[in-house]
Amino acid sequence: MRTRRLALTATFALLVASLAAAIWLGARLFVVERDNGLIASLAAGHDLAISAEDPPALLFARLHFLTTRDRLDEAQPLLNRLAAGEDKRLAVAALYDMANARLRVAFSHLESNRIDPAIPLVRLAKDNYRRALVLDPGFWDGKYNLDIAMRLVRDFPQIDLEGEELPPDAVKKLWTDLPGLPRGLP
Amino acid sequence: MGRLARILATLGLLATFVLLALPTSPALAQLRTVELYAPRGFGHVIGDTLTLSADIALDAPFVLDPASLPPPRALNYWLDLHEVRLEDHGVSEGVHRYTLDLVYQTFYAPLEPRRLTIPAVALFAIEGERRVPVQVPAWSFLMSPLREIVATGPGPAMQLRPDIAPPLLPTAGLLRGLALALGVALLALLLLAWQMGWGPFGRRRARPFARAARAIPLTLATAPGDPILAASRYAHALQALHRAFDATDGKGVFAEDLPGFFERHAAFRAAEAEVRRLFAASRRAFFGADPAGAQRELPPDELVALARRLRAVERGTA
Missing domain, CATH: 2.60.40 (Immunoglobulin-like)
Structure with missing residues (x-):
């Protein structure tokens, strides 16, 4: 009778534990399916507000939505969050997509011969590609696009080829656009 | 090295x-x-x-x-x-x-x-x-360089590699876990039902006539030529069958209770005549102190046959 009671208790405990696990997993599945629905609707072109507590995959979906529409200023906070996050794969993807978007904007500037706004965009894109490659050195698409960006900057003779340091005369030139100091009343 | x-x-x-x-x-x-x-x-x-x-x-x-x-x-x-x-x-x-x-x-x-x-x-x-x-x-x-200096391939010269599309969150693991948890829960429920005698397990356990039909041939198996021992075994076999009646009805069933019993358990009406003979034989064996007469009333072979018949009725296959 004692063992029967013990077996009964054990079975009941197993039932309760497995039901609790099933409820928890079901709730998780519900949340994940909802997030997947949001990701799919972002991919379909419906903008959604995203909060900071949302999972990184959702943040990345919104970043992708923004970068493909050239809304880079709105995408930058998301990129910062993803690049500092746990998920390396998403960090690489976010850096890469952002860099691609910057390069695309730079291309459109260059097509209409606006060189000055294009240069900082290319530099930022190069930096993003580099950070992506630091996280994942075997990322071939990142290598390829970084190579494109590197040669793009090399195409401007007034910028030093691929050095990140500016030559001394360029450093001096930086200040020429500042307004002159007021010299007092005549 | x-x-x-x-x-x-x-x-x-x-x-x-x-x-x-x-x-x-x-x-x-x-x-x-x-x-x-x-x-x-x-x-x-x-x-x-x-x-x-x-x-x-x-x-x-x-x-x-x-x-x-x-x-x-x-x-x-x-x-x-x-x-x-x-x-x-x-x-x-x-x-x-x-x-x-x-x-x-x-x-x-x-x-x-x-x-x-x-x-x-x-x-x-x-x-x-x-x-x-x-x-x-x-x-x-x-x-080594990755690209040629002057693009000669198809398409625009500076064609970027495509963006990485946002991946969906994986659900396969959660689905597997959920199926596993539900499967374990179902097994635990079945086990619990079996232990508690719920549902089909309960009916299976409460088959007193099946138990009696199994026990009676063993009880009656006796060496020939020993009438006293044979009579005592016959009495035991009768008791086994009566206990099955009691268990089926939930209380003691005597000859005068039989109409009520058949009312409550209509399926057993099919064997009403044999059941009445059984109760008559019991009356002789237990209250009339006439075991030989009882065995004439309902010979051991017929007692075994009756137990099997009742088992079939109980099972619903009669």
């Missing part, structure tokens, strides 16, 4: 530079050797990591100054020192051995294959106040 074999196995094609620092000057007397193991010296592209591995052997009291290790940082505009790992193998036969792994990453974008050099790394071995320089030699390699 086991270490060399390991590197050969992991890096595939491998060029080994072995630099023996000969003890030419007194200052270098404490430095036995620095051996540099490097990956292949060609075919590297932008973003590749290069792991230089140096085996350093020092004379015993000297230790490598950990403060002289280079910190991971950007060395220049195209070269990052990514990671520095120092493994201390301890002292054996008066020689202190270390393995220093330096992981570099190159970001040079060459237009044509180009030779680049990773600079030497200056370390120090210390023993008390004495400091001896230890040099991990420079290493040069060829970098």
Whole structure:
């Protein structure tokens, strides 16, 4: 009778534990399916507000939505969050997509011969590609696009080829656009 | 050489530079050797990591100054020192051995294959106040371009590789876990039902006539020619069958209760005549002190047949 009671208790405990696990997993599945629905609707072109507590995959979906529409200023906070996050794969993807978007904007500037706004965009894109490659050195698409960006900057003779340091005369030139100091009343 | 074999196995094609620092000057007397193991010296592209591995052997009291290790940082505009790992193998036969792994990453974008050099790394071995320089030699390699200089392929010249599309969150693991949890819950429920005698398990357990039909032939199996023993066994068999009636009805069933019994358990009406004979035989056996008459009324063979008949009725297969 004692063992029967013990077996009964054990079975009941197993039932309760497995039901609790099933409820928890079901709730998780519900949340994940909802997030997947949001990701799919972002991919379909419906903008959604995203909060900071949302999972990184959702943040990345919104970043992708923004970068493909050239809304880079709105995408930058998301990129910062993803690049500092746990998920390396998403960090690489976010850096890469952002860099691609910057390069695309730079291309459109260059097509209409606006060189000055294009240069900082290319530099930022190069930096993003580099950070992506630091996280994942075997990322071939990142290598390829970084190579494109590197040669793009090399195409401007007034910028030093691929050095990140500016030559001394360029450093001096930086200040020429500042307004002159007021010299007092005549 | 086991270490060399390991590197050969992991890096595939491998060029080994072995630099023996000969003890030419007194200052270098404490430095036995620095051996540099490097990956292949060609075919590297932008973003590749290069792991230089140096085996350093020092004379015993000297230790490598950990403060002289280079910190991971950007060395220049195209070269990052990514990671520095120092493994201390301890002292054996008066020689202190270390393995220093330096992981570099190159970001040079060459237009044509180009030779680049990773600079030497200056370390120090210390023993008390004495400091001896230890040099991990420079290493040069060829970098290759990824793209042609003038695009000749189809499509625009500067076609970027496509974006990474946002991935969906994986649900397969959760689904598997949920199915497993539900399966375990179902099994636990079945087990509980079996233990508690719920549902079909309950009906299966409460089959008193099945039990009686199983027990009666065993009870009656007796050696011939011993009427007293035979009579007592016959009485036991009758009792077994009566207990089945009691269990089915939930209370004691006597001859005068039979109409009520058949009302409550209509299926047994099919065997009403035999049941009445059974009760008559019982009356003779237990209250009339006439076991022989009882056996004439309902011979043991017929008692067995009746038990089986009732079992079939109980099962619903009569």
